[in-house]
Amino acid sequence: MATSSSSSSIKIDDLLGMITLRLKDDNFLKWSFQLEYVLHGYDIFGHFDRTDVAPSRFAIVDEEDVTSAVTAAYKEWILTDNALLSLLIATLSNEAIEYVIGTKIARDAWLSLSDRYASISKARINHLKTEL
Template sequence: MLTVKLQDDNFVKWNFQFQSVLRGYDLLDFFTGDNPCPPNYVIHTESGVTKEMTAAYKNWVKKDMALLSLLIATLSDDAMEHIIGCKTSQEAWSALQDRYAFISVSSINQLKTEFHTAQKGGDSIDKFLLKSKAIRDQLISA
């Protein structure tokens, strides 16, 4: 299902593909933080916090680790360097967003220049339009 691996030059494509799958399975909330980790220990009204783990916590961790594994499987070796040490899918997602989604001002200016100076040249019109759309998508992402 996920055919694009994240590299330095394809964040927009990768992000679109990855989020589409997550939305399809209603799992994006693990990555955005809208599905926080439940309390890990059972709390009794009489005795307070126990050493017994809650079923909700165990299930959440199991699902989150599976999602983190899925995320890792879609990363190139270089991209994986940015999430080493992350303990949850949300931590990894945030690290990738910080690294790839927020492009510097100089990169934005470079993309704008590329967009405004793009020429068809010997390319087919389809290829030219795809290149223009890719630059536009990167600008929108930034």
């Protein structure tokens, strides 16, 4: 499975080999840091943080008409997003997968995981600081 960015073609399998952590209850900060910087390195994190939004699905013919044909740019964006969603899912523990079931795009999965695990990580940090 391959994805492409504006500058290069990237194989998801190659990216998966660079992400050594699987998301579990106790490592969200480390996992998200690693995933973010691997994806930033290939200029494809935009699917997660919304800096790379989907192009128009249908071509606009004129001010009144829109074609029913899906644009090539939209198809390419969806293929890349699906590949990134697959990559994200491949880095999850069995327990973490339940939080992305039903998501259709990488951004929604990222937000769901962030909502679930970021608060746990912050609470854990505060607890450890209190113990010290």
